[in-house]
Amino acid sequence: SRFAPAPLTEAEEGALSHRSLADAPAAxxxxxxxxxxxxxxxxxxxxxxxxxxxMASRAPLDLRVNALKSNRDKAMQSLAHLHAKPTPWSATGLRIELSADARNPGIQAEEDFIKGGIEVQDEGSQLAAQFTAAKPGEQVIDLCAGAGGKTLALAALMQGKGRLIATDRDKRQLAPIHERLSRAGVHNADVRTPKGEADPLADIRGTADLVVIDAPCTGTGTWRRNPDAKWR
Structure with missing residues (x-):
């Protein structure tokens, strides 16, 4: 075909078969x-x-056990068929290691997930929530709640006691949070969807014990799950 690239030269074929990346530039x-x-x-x-x-290797599947409905030992036992193990740092995490060519397990079809006993959440995000040290009885605001991953983790830390307020500048990001809160058995959360230019938190200004801000970031943390992102 006249559109094909020229065949490799002998020098190019030799380079491909004998060179290594040992002395290659870092990039x-x-x-x-x-x-x-x-x-x-x-x-x-x-x-x-x-x-x-x-970051280009296959990421594991991390789960957070919802302390409002289950505990790690119980969840690990029910997910034994997926070879779930405790995460190294998060006290509420489980990890399912995946080989490079493995299919993602259907976690959403597991009984523990359907009943709200587990959520899919990377260990790093679990730790970020734990580092807030949110306590039962406090008034906590999740200011960039998005789909509610950390909101759910904060609710578990608060043991369902106190007041948890979730909001986000982008109301589209909040769409999944209502169903997730219901499934997780969270009853002390108030989701405030912004309307126009009005401040959805104006009535509680200066009253929070804790404000969590997981602001939109560079996205580099998603490279391991989306390796193409660094090129796009």
Whole structure:
């Protein structure tokens, strides 16, 4: 075909079969755009290629056990067929390791999920919620609640006691939160959807014990689940 690229030369074929990435620039070895290199170097230094390469490996499936309805031992036992293990850091987390070519398990069809005993949530997000040290009886505001992942985790920390208020500037992001709160058995949450320019929290200004702000970010944390994102 006249549209095909020219055949590889002997030198090119030899390079493909004998070269390694051992001496390649970090951006090549780590498989990321070259313009990112100074930013990753600032954070990771000489390990940036290894860090970036690790982000291209298959991510595990992390679950958070909802303490309002279950506990980790009980959930781990019912998910034994998926080989669920405790997460290394989160006290409420379970992890299902997945091989590179494995299909995602149908967690949404599991009885524990349907009854609200578990939620899909990365361990890092679980820890972020735990670090807030939200307590029962407090008034807590989740200011960038989105779909409600951390809202649910905060509700469990509060043991269903106190007042939990969830809102987000983008009301479209809040759409799934109502069904998720209901399934998780959360009864002390007040979802405030913004309307026009009015402040949905104007009536409680200055009264919160804790305000959680998980603001929109660079999205680099999603690279492991969406490796193409760094190129887009």
């Amino acid at each position: 090549i070895a780590g498989d990321y755009p070259e313009w990112l290199d100074p930013h990753l170097a600032k954070v990771f230094g000489d390990t940036r290629a290894a860090e970036a390469a690790a």
